[in-house]
Amino acid sequence: MVPLAPEAAAERLGFVTLEQFLQKLPPELKILHDGGNGSGTLRWVEPSELDDPTPYLVDGEFILTAGLPFLGDGGGDEKVDAYVSRLVGAGVGALGFGLEPYFDAVPETLVAACRRHNLTLLEVPKTVPFAAIGLEFSQLLESDNARVFRQLADTNRQLMRAVLSARPEHELLAALVQRVPVWALLVGADGRTRARATAPGSGGAGSGTARSGGAGSGAISGNGSLNPPAAVELSVLQPLLGRLLAGSGPRVEMESLAEPASVVFGHPLRSTRDANLGALVLGAAAPLTPAQNSVVSSVVGLLELLVRQRTSGSLAPSQLATALLLHPETAGSGGTKHVNGLKDLLAQSISSTRSAPLRVVQGVKADAGWSAGESPVRELLQWRRMFDTKLVEITDYGFAAITRLKVDDALLAETEKLGWRLVIGDATEFQGLASAYQRVTSLRARVHATGRSARVDEVTWSVAGLLGREAGTMLAARLLEPVLGQEDPERRSAQLAVLRTWLGENGSWDATAKALGLHRNSVRRQINGLAELLDTDLNQAQVRAELWFALQYVDEDSQPR
Numbered sequence: 001m002v003p004l005a006p007e008a009a010a011e012r013l014g015f016v017t018l019e020q021f022l023q024k025l026p027p028e029l030k031i032l033h034d035g036g037n038g039s040g041t042l043r044w045v046e047p048s049e050l051d052d053p054t055p056y057l058v059d060g061e062f063i064l065t066a067g068l069p070f071l072g073d074g075g076g077d078e079k080v081d082a083y084v085s086r087l088v089g090a091g092v093g094a095l096g097f098g099l100e101p102y103f104d105a106v107p108e109t110l111v112a113a114c115r116r117h118n119l120t121l122l123e124v125p126k127t128v129p130f131a132a133i134g135l136e137f138s139q140l141l142e143s144d145n146a147r148v149f150r151q152l153a154d155t156n157r158q159l160m161r162a163v164l165s166a167r168p169e170h171e172l173l174a175a176l177v178q179r180v181p182v183w184a185l186l187v188g189a190d191g192r193t194r195a196r197a198t199a200p201g202s203g204g205a206g207s208g209t210a211r212s213g214g215a216g217s218g219a220i221s222g223n224g225s226l227n228p229p230a231a232v233e234l235s236v237l238q239p240l241l242g243r244l245l246a247g248s249g250p251r252v253e254m255e256s257l258a259e260p261a262s263v264v265f266g267h268p269l270r271s272t273r274d275a276n277l278g279a280l281v282l283g284a285a286a287p288l289t290p291a292q293n294s295v296v297s298s299v300v301g302l303l304e305l306l307v308r309q310r311t312s313g314s315l316a317p318s319q320l321a322t323a324l325l326l327h328p329e330t331a332g333s334g335g336t337k338h339v340n341g342l343k344d345l346l347a348q349s350i351s352s353t354r355s356a357p358l359r360v361v362q363g364v365k366a367d368a369g370w371s372a373g374e375s376p377v378r379e380l381l382q383w384r385r386m387f388d389t390k391l392v393e394i395t396d397y398g399f400a401a402i403t404r405l406k407v408d409d410a411l412l413a414e415t416e417k418l419g420w421r422l423v424i425g426d427a428t429e430f431q432g433l434a435s436a437y438q439r440v441t442s443l444r445a446r447v448h449a450t451g452r453s454a455r456v457d458e459v460t461w462s463v464a465g466l467l468g469r470e471a472g473t474m475l476a477a478r479l480l481e482p483v484l485g486q487e488d489p490e491r492r493s494a495q496l497a498v499l500r501t502w503l504g505e506n507g508s509w510d511a512t513a514k515a516l517g518l519h520r521n522s523v524r525r526q527i528n529g530l531a532e533l534l535d536t537d538l539n540q541a542q543v544r545a546e547l548w549f550a551l552q553y554v555d556e557d558s559q560p561r
Contacts, residue, residue, distance in 0.1 A: 016140050018042045018093050018120065021062070024136055028125045032111055035094070035120035042093050045137040047130045052086055059091035062137070064130045066098040070107055077109050084113040094120035098130060155179045155295050163302055172306075173197035176299045180292045185234070185281040186303065189385055190411060191241055193234055194278065232257060237264065237281055244268045244279040263287070267300045269307050277307040277385060316348035317390045332431055343430050350389040352404035357427035360436045361387065361407060363398040363420045364448050386415065397444065402433065412453060421447050426457040449474075472553035479550045482533045495533075496554060498526045503548045507538075 019038030022031070043060040046053070049068035057063070069083060087095060095114065097106045106123050114121040124133070158179070162171035173184045177197045186195040234241075240255045244266045247253075254265045266281040280300055288296065323342060324331060330338055343354045350358070363383070379399065383392045387403040398420065405411065407424045415422055423443045428436040436456075443454050477484065483499075486492045498516065502523065505511035513520040531538045538544060 016042050016137070018062070021137060021140060022122075024140055025133065026128050028128055029096075030123040031120070032106060032123055033114045033119070033121040035114075035118045037093060037120060040093055042137070045134045047134070051083070054086045054090035054092075057090050057092065060093045061091075062094045062096065062133075063087060063092050064096040064098060064124070064133060066100075067102040067107070070110065071102060075107060075109065077113075080107070080109045081113045081116070084110070084117050084119055088117045088119050092119065094122060096122045096124045096130075096133065098124040098126070100126040156298065159295075159298055159302060163306070167195075168306055169303065170195045170197070172299055172302055176295065180284075180288065180295050181286075182282045182284045182288075182296075185237070186278065187234075187241060187281065188278045188388065189245065189276055190414075191238075191245065232262075232264075232283065237266075240264060240266050240281065241279060244281075245276045247276075248274050257283070267296075269300070269304045271308055271381070271385075273381075275381070275385065277304070316345045320345040320349060339430070346391075346402075346430060349391050350402060350404045356404050358429065358433060358436075359403055359405070359407065359427060360425035360433065360440045361401045361403055362395075362423040362440050362444055363400075363415065364423070364444060365398050366419050366421055366451055386411065397448070400437070400440075416453065421451060422453040423447050424453070424455045426455075472549065475546070476550040476553040479534070479547060480554065482535070483530070484554070495526065495530055496551070498523065499530055499547065500551050502527055503544055503551070507544070 017038060018040050021042050022029075022038070041060050042062055043058050045062045045064065046057065047064040048056075049065060050056075051069045053063065070080060073079070084095075097103075097110065099105065106121070111121060113119075124130070155175070158175045159172060162168055162175045165171040169186055173186060173195050174197050176182070176184050183198040184196065185193060188194050236257070237255075240253055243253045245268070247268065250268070250270070252265050252267060254263065256262075257264055262283040262285055264281060264283045266279050268276055269278040269280065271277055280303055282296065320342065323345070327334070331342065334342075340354065346358075347354050347356065352358075380392055380394055383399050383401055384390055387401045387405055387407075389401055389403045389405075391402040393400045407422065412422060412424070423440045425436045425440045439456050443456065443459060447454050480496075483492060483495050486495075498512070498518075501515050502508075502512045505515065509520040509523050512518075513523045516523065527538065534547075536543050536547075538547075
């Protein structure tokens with residue numbers, strides 16, 4: 001007989017306490033000594049007549065003996081004491097002594113040894129066979145296992161309903177804290193809270209506090225009376241989150257908190273290629289049972305499935321694409337029902353709601369030689385994860401995405417650290433996406449030229465504002481180079497002043513002369529000289545406009561700025 005490891009036995013066998021078992025036994029059994037371990041877990045009932053059965057026992061067994069080890073020389077005080085001591089050392093829960101065929105009464109030496117070592121001792125009359133005791137335990141164990149399995153089945157049904165709900169992540173956490181005495185916190189790959197839940201009555205102030213369940217919704221394995229502490233602040237969990245989001249492979253990270261007193265453990269949520277998509281963090285006031293850990297594992301698997309679906313694929317984008325490809329005109333002129341349907345598909349594709357604002361984002365690689373290379377799918381999945389959307393397009397300049405995120409400074413910094421620069425659109429709605437895309441596109445050349453990201457809502461919407469300082473300075477240096485390149489600073493400044501004033505007065509000789517205090521013929525000669533120097537026709541409106549914008553980027557000291 002090969003002994004089972006206690007850990008393996010704990011996972012395989014059910015959980016029946018000694019007190020529960022003794023209540024089920026026939027009343028003829030007498031307790032000769034109560035070791036005070038009635039709440040202890042009883043693993044199995046094992047008859048044994050060996051002098052030392054401990055090598056073959058698992059922790060928490062109920063041993064039955066008819067006294068064969070105590071016959072003859074085995075009945076001495078020292079041998080009996082050593083026998084009981086070995087049982088206690090092996091974690092035996094109780095000893096049952098059967099009367100007849102060897103003894104008419106339990107030996108006093110055995111009773112004394114059990115009292116000395118505090119081992120629960122029972123007298124089993126000859127009318128109660130050992131087989132009946134073993135059968136009673138098996139039935140009780142089977143009943144307990146059946147109860148656990150029923151609860152697990154009910155829990156699984158509740159979890160599946162949560163996955164199919166409108167807010168699956170929030171509902172999953174609510175279902176979890178109803179069944180397991182924990183608080184739960186779900187964070188995304190960016191470390192921000194996506195959902196949280198605390199058990200009813202725990203006093204938590206989480207935004208996703210679970211609703212109280214009906215009959216049978218208590219914590220599995222009878223630990224529903226444990227009240228978990230309220231969820232802690234996210235800042236306290238930063239070291240744990242750092243390990244979860246930086247590591248790789250399936251694992252559990254643990255940490256102990258003093259206030260509130262609890263054990264915190266986290267599970268990473270991973271893509272099929274082991275990219276970190278977020279984490280589930282749980283806090284409990286006491287260790288969880290295997291059945292409760294089974295529920296946690298199910299929730300982790302379902303959350304992983306949800307985040308993978310959100311970043312890797314779902315039916316919504318394909319339905320949206322099909323509708324727009326076949327009926328593009330209905331996006332702006334379709335009926336209310338049809339447009340709302342498109343909005344719902346769009347919302348599902350970006351993990352948002354129908355009425356939430358949208359943003360168009362374009363990414364430009366700082367290195368002009370970028371190409372998608374051999375694995376554009378990896379790039380696509382990266383942007384889907386970072387911007388929490390399925391609507392991403394890989395383009396010749398980089399990528400474009402539609403997202404519900406505001407793209408704050410932290411996300412922008414993370415993107416720029418990868419060598420990218422962003423054009424971040426302003427908030428818009430479904431019907432305004434095309435116009436928003438045009439506004440973003442108009443800034444892309446500027447971002448590419450300057451190497452700095454830009455936000456549409458921070459740009460001055462004028463030609464000078466859209467052109468930007470770097471591009472404007474380049475324009476000034478190119479168009480005005482014959483003037484700016486002159487060695488005589490006074491002549492250079494005078495020519496620029498005449499040109500700036502003349503363009504500002506819409507080419508009026510008289511107004512320019514009056515503004516500069518010159519004769520109109522002098523103004524005419526200087527303008528004609530500038531046209532010849534610049535080798536351009538100042539009678540053309542486009543030429544005048546380009547020179548005017550170029551002059552906005554030249555300082556008073558005649559230097560490009």
